[in-house]
Amino acid sequence: MVEIVSFLSKLILPAILAFIPLYATFRKVPVYESFTEGAKEGFPTAIQLIPHLVGMMVAVSIFRETGALHFYLRLLSPLVDGIHFPREVIPLAILRPISGAGSLAFVESIFRTYGPDSFLGRLASTMQGSTDTTLYVLTVYFGAVGIRRTMYAVKVGLWADLVGMLASWFIVVMLYG
């Protein structure tokens, strides 16, 4: 199973990379010119993202480094204990929508302490794999086209994160609990 999956994920990208230019050549597209023409757009897009990402990363960094995040985690723990949600993965549930790198580091710390095949290891893996960094995705996608008013997009993302976390917990308890 692992072999098949790792083989597939290794195969997909090279396959796409070979297929697109070959198919295009067959359709008589000047591939190299097309490539450089499109690639040109990548640079200004990345530059336009700088103010958005700097703004978001500064706030996240202040929130984390000053211990504010930790404070809210402690505040939440009695509430979470009430529904028997495993205390050890609360920081992951809170970090995941805010910081992808931060939550990944937390998953690694769970693996180091409890092992990847423990109940908590499987739960952390599922939580990390089933949701995305809502704030980052929002910042990058809306930042790239200059959207200021985000409407209800954040709320939708956070609801999805919450359900994803609870569903991870439910299914891991069902299968391995």
Add this chain to the structure above:
Amino acid sequence: MVNYIWVFMIASGVVAAVLQGRLDLVTSAALKGAKEGVAVCIGLISILVFWMGMMRIAQDAGLLEKLARLLRPLVRVLFPSVPPDHPAMGYILSNMTANLFGLGNAATPMGIKAMEELQKLNPDQKTASPAMCTLLALNTSGFTLIPATIIGIRMKYGSVDPAEIIGTTLFATGCATLTAILVDRLYRSRWENRVGR
């Protein structure tokens, strides 16, 4: 909402620092965050330049159109406001496909291209359109078939069966995505009622 989250994070950080008598933490954290933000953007340049080049080839060869036509019924339900033959459709589908296979790096440029196309249809350039919110909902809920990154890390930590979490992840990500689509619909209809469309 983003405004409130942003202010909340900064304000509670400053309060936490004051309470500990360590105001210097705020400054160093701010500088660190700013540096990280620029570093992420610089890291994105190579990926964006490369994939946007590839995407242009795919577009010029008519591949995006083909993809859009193939999966039109599904995407029409999710994005009723986008004309079925609009280039946005192709980019939305490429973005969804890349996400399915856990190709996060490849999915981002396609998502950005999709946003750019949706922006062309957007009457108010500073406010997100419902279609944009739906695209974002699909991306933030992170629907994935193969969570490649986490499988890799499980391997690194010596898991007996690194891929065993594919099933549980599929279930959880399915619930999250379903929720995102439903909640998005709910907010959209509320918004449509308010502006009287």
